[in-house]
Amino acid sequence: MTQYLARTALSHRICTGLSRRRLGALIGELAGPWMASEAGRLHKRRGHERLRAAGAGPNHELVFTDRMIATLVILRFQLPHAALALFYDVDRSTITRAVHEIRPLLAARGFVVPGQPDLRLRTLADVFAYAAAKGVELRIDGTEVQVRRPRANKPGRRTFISGKRRQNTKKATVITDGKGRTLWTGAFRPGRMHDQTALKTEGIWDLFEQFPGVRAKVDAGYLGLARDFPNQVEAPPKKPNKDATPEELAVWERARHQQSSERICVEHGNAEHKQWRPLQRWIGRREYYDEIHSAIAGLVSDRAAER
Template identity: 45%
Template sequence: MIVGSPQITGLSADVIAQLIAELGPLWTEQRKRRLQARPRQRALGAGARYRLVFVDRLLATLVHLRHGVTHDVLACWFGVDRSTITRAIGEVRPLLAERGCTVASGIRLRTMADVIQFLGASGRTAIIDATEIRFRRPMPGTAGRDRYISGKSKQNAMKALVVTDAEGCLLFAGALRPGSCPDITQARDAGLVQLLAAQLDLQILADAGYQGLGAQTGGQVITPPHRKYKKNPPPWWEEMFTQRRKAHSSRRIRVEHGIAHLKNWRALARHHGRRPLLEDTVPAIAGLVSHQRATHRLAATTG
């Protein structure tokens, strides 16, 4: 089926097969609980049969996240009603979000606490940054409407916190905040300072937006060096300052590559749905991207 090709879903056939085997039983159990919660009980096997089986529901969700295909178009492709596609995506997307980021076989990170614990145990260096996801402006009269306007892009956006390792492999994406929220405030709200206090000898690279966290974390968060001389700096100092900033930028650039992999999915390049859906969309896509890359790394090492 063409909908299941890597060019359409962004995932290889092996990864899709793993998703079907993993999420299929969870979706079946979710559907069973929903039916049992109804006041009116039906006999086992009663009721109309689903026209859209789970595999098609998963593929429709992947295509929607990857290319931002509207529910109307997906309904035409799969030969069902638009409401069926909307319901299917609403059922599968939370299941994808709960999987977390895959870093190795059998190891998944779902929260910031999981990330810090994994980094402390593995001795890896992490890189942290924030990325903005544009969305439609809230309607007039909405409380706090202006707080979604980003001071950087001057557009309505939500800001997601992204953590990768030194190679750019995704470890975490989430902790959404309005676009006007400073990067350092978002990291503090995510509990980074408290988590690092319990995990010593861990380095996290960050850009200038996180200056100040280094002092709060005992130097574990490393930011670009400050400019000591504002006017007429000595030539030797200016050259040293430039080299240090360039070296820091060269190490930190990997997180930009991780963010680029996320933004390849159209649902995060510009979000056209309801704003609360981003809470599930961001971790769902991060989990898919990390799973795909982890599968490639495993195939490369075993091949």
């Protein structure tokens, strides 16, 4: 298979998860940063300015467009790098090098502001500033993905064991708006760490104090956050005692169902992320997971922002 045929077939939306229109826009967006990082890498390797004119020397086996397509296909289906190398008729290491060049660029893009595609949110502070300016009520939830178990006799081996799933996982926090559009994904941590503890380390307590007009809905995992900010954070109502009357139970059930219905959009946002195979179960190195999750969430936010 020639590289042209591989590019034609693999650039289909089924393979990349993006329409060709959005794929073209993404290539145009990241071509400049990739060329700048490549020039910096070569300058660092040489230790001086280039001696030959621009364009001289050997060409890349894969042009930038093919590198982008190969990276997206791997993010979409978690295919072995050797499989993509066969399609492009190159060595496996060429695909691996391309993925390690493109993936950080995708992860650093941030998340689209709905209705303003030129603006992107990259930090939790950006999300709170946007929510305060636009009056957006946030939805906050945690998600976890099974990862490879650390090798035996390694320190901290139990760090990744999730108390909920009883598996080795990594967790992330996802924030969406009321329509389930991803605004931020981060606070990556081992599966043993509680969702609320992760947000504490991200400084969310300080942000709620700085932006008193921001409102959020959360699940029962963030009861402490709702307790400290009762006028800003809404958690599920507390279940009545065992001796509660049927009327009290009925009132609690209706309130719980109403809060769940208003918060369910963040679960739908998580489900969009997990349509990409690496976020169903990550079988690669754990140290790459944070970057991969950020890259996929940013791509999903591009499509969700158009709703």
